[in-house]
Each structure stands twice: as structure tokens, then as C-alpha cells.
């Protein structure tokens with residue numbers, strides 16, 4: 084029998100990181116001392132009190148059964164309280180908050196609720212891959228909005244052609260941004276709400292990095308914009324804030340009709356998050372938060388070591404205000420980011436993520452993650468100095 088993939092599966096863009104990943108594993112197996120600045124995954128452990136809560140909750144047989152699709156009431160209440168305290172946004176926890184098996188799950192599933200064949204998603208690029216992937220899997224078409232340095236890595240909404248606007252269902256946004264580390268202010272979100280109302284477009288804002296911030300800066304929520312709850316939702320996650328990427332827990336919140344659409348898709352595809360993990364999530368949100376500031380100080384020291392080091396050896400890198408990424412423009416002589424990443428791996432045993440892996444608009448850049456120790460970052464700078 085000839086097994087054939089669906090057309091939609093064939094339409095998904097290739098996974099460009101796979102090649103670098105393979106090369107990295109090969110070099111490591113051959114004994115290379117790899118400095119990995121490629122991983123978008125915290126290197127610090129989940130705080131102990133959260134692990135203890137999981138341990139305790141996992142022994143309770145009540146938590147061994149199917150969880151409720153819409154998440155535990157106490158988790159939604161904890162999210163409500165957290166949003167109020169952090170952003171001054173008040174949400175109704177019965178129908179404006181939906182726990183997710185990691186925010187990626189919700190981002191990838193939501194197009195199934197709203198996208199019809201021939202519809203567009205407006206997708207910023209470079210970007211987190213599921214904005215495109217989820218749209219394509221639902222039969223829609225991503226319309227690429229390049230994020231350019233000259234526009235502070237914000238999309239130019241006025242450049243989207245009318246024929247696209249007529250069939251656009253979604254506007255994806257992500258600030259603080261992966262991979263560019265750019266931030267957006269409330270004034271931008273206010274413009275976005277006006278734009279969304281005018282063209283009847285649903286706004287999907289991904290705020291996974293809002294708590295990884297530096298120098299006293301606090302990124303706003305999209306939901307703080309006036310009227311935001313009329314047009315959109317925000318995705319949030321415990322992954323980066325509490326070093327819980329492997330646990331798979333996040334949420335969507337905002338407009339209740341949009342939440343209801345996503346909930347209906349999920350009711351037909353999964354059966355909720357392991358209850359013990361939900362209770363650990365409640366502990367994360369309600370428990371001591373001092374640890375977050377300490378973690379941000381650690382990333383900030385690494386950021387300073389990396390950016391100052393790069394600038395000393397003649398690059399032009401800027402210090403991000405949030406996220407654990409530095410988005411670095413390649414020197415003029417090195418334009419193809421994938422070649423440059425391979426060169427760094429081969430010649431300096433340093434792993435960086437080529438910008439083109441986030442879409443064509445990321446070409447000419449590499450992403451360096453602050454998920455290695457300060458010492459290793461300083462060592463990376465020494466190695467770069469030698470090979471460049």
C-alpha cells in the first residue's frame with residue numbers, strides 16, 4: 084500500500100532546526116565541548132515548592148481520573164487573580180479563561196475553530212512556528228508581515244493589501260517577541276484594537292515572555308488595551324515564568340466567544356491537563372514569586388555579558404528589555420544565517436539558531452539564547468573572537 088500524507092501536511096514548512104540539531108548531536112558525540120546558545124528552554128529547574136505540590140497531588144487518587152476539559156475552577160481562579168494583580172485586567176473565570184496543555188497546544192488548535200478554507204491568518208515573521216503551522220493544518224493561508232528593525236520589529240498593519248484584509252480571520256502577535264526580543268507598548272495595542280474592529284479580525288496575542296523582563300521594565304498585556312476583550316484573546320504560559328516547559332500548562336484568556344470556540348475544539352481532541360499538574364500550576368501562581376526576580380537578574384547578567392562581549396568584538400548587538408533571547412544581526416560578510424550557524428558549530432563548537440528557521444524574514448540574523456551560564460557565554464565570546 085502506498086501511504087500518502089495529506090495535502091495540508093505536505094504544505095507545512097520544513098523544520099529547519101532539525102539539521103542544526105543533528106549536527107549538534109554529532110559534534111557532541113565526537114567529543115566537542117559545545118556551548119549551546121540555541122535552546123529556547125530555561126536551564127534552571129522548576130522551583131521546589133511547585134515540585135512538592137505535584138508530588139503531594141500525584142498521591143491523591145482523585146487526581147488520577149480524567150480532568151475536566153475546561154480546567155479546574157481553582158486554576159482558573161488563580162489565573163484571574165494573577166491577571167488582576169499583574170495587569171489590572173479583570174476576567175470572568177467561568178468563561179474568559181481556558182487552561183491549555185501548554186500555550187502551543189491552544190495556538191495550534193485555535194485555527195480549527197475559526198479558519199475556513201481560503202481564509203488568511205496575518206502572521207508576523209520571524210515567528211514561533213505554530214502560528215503558520217496551525218493555520219495551514221486548518222486549511223488557511225498565512226499572510227506574512229515581516230518584522231523589520233526599522234519598524235522596531237512591529238508589523239506594518241497599513242501595508243496589508245485590501246484583498247487580504249477581506250479574508251483575514253486572525254492577527255497573530257507576540258510581544259515580548261521570540262525571536263527578536265522586541266517589546267510592544269500599550270499605544271501599539273490600542274492601534275491593533277482599532278484595526279481589528281475595523282476589519283473584523285480576531286487578535287491572538289502570545290505573551291509567553293511577559294515575566295522575563297529586565298532593568299525594571301514590565302511589558303503590558305494586550306488585554307490592557309481599551310476594547311481588547313471585544314476582539315481578542317491572550318495566550319499565556321507557566322513554561323518560561325516558572326521554568327516549567329516540560330510540564331505542559333498554560334492558558335488562553337479574553338473574549339468569551341473566542342475562548343468558547345477553542346474550548347469546543349479541545350473538547351473533541353483532548354481530555355484536559357493532569358489534575359496534579361493543574362494544582363502545581365495553582366501553587367506556581369499563588370505561591371512565593373520572589374524567585375522570578377532572581378531568575379531575571381540571572382538572565383540579565385548573562386545578557387550583559389553576551390551583548391557587551393559581542394560589541395567588544397565588533398558586532399552590533401542591543402540589550403533586550405525582555406525575553407531570554409538576543410537577536411543578532413550578522414556581519415555584512417556573513418549573510419546566510421544557516422551557513423553561519425554551521426560555521427560557528429564547526430569552527431567554535433557554538434550553537435546558535437539561524438534566523439531563517441523562523442521564516443525568510445529572519446534571514447541575516449541569528450538568535451542567541453541566554454540559557455547558558457555567564458561563564459559559558461564569556462567562553463563563547465572568546466571563541467568567537469578567535470574564529471571571526
Ligand SMILES: *Cc1c(COP(=O)(O)O)cnc(C)c1O
Pocket residue numbers: 123184185186187188211257261289291319320321322323328331332333
Ligand atoms: C516558549 C514559547 C511559548 C510557550 O509554549 P508552551 O506551549 O506554553 O510551553 C509560547 N510562545 C512562544 C513564542 C514561545 O517561545
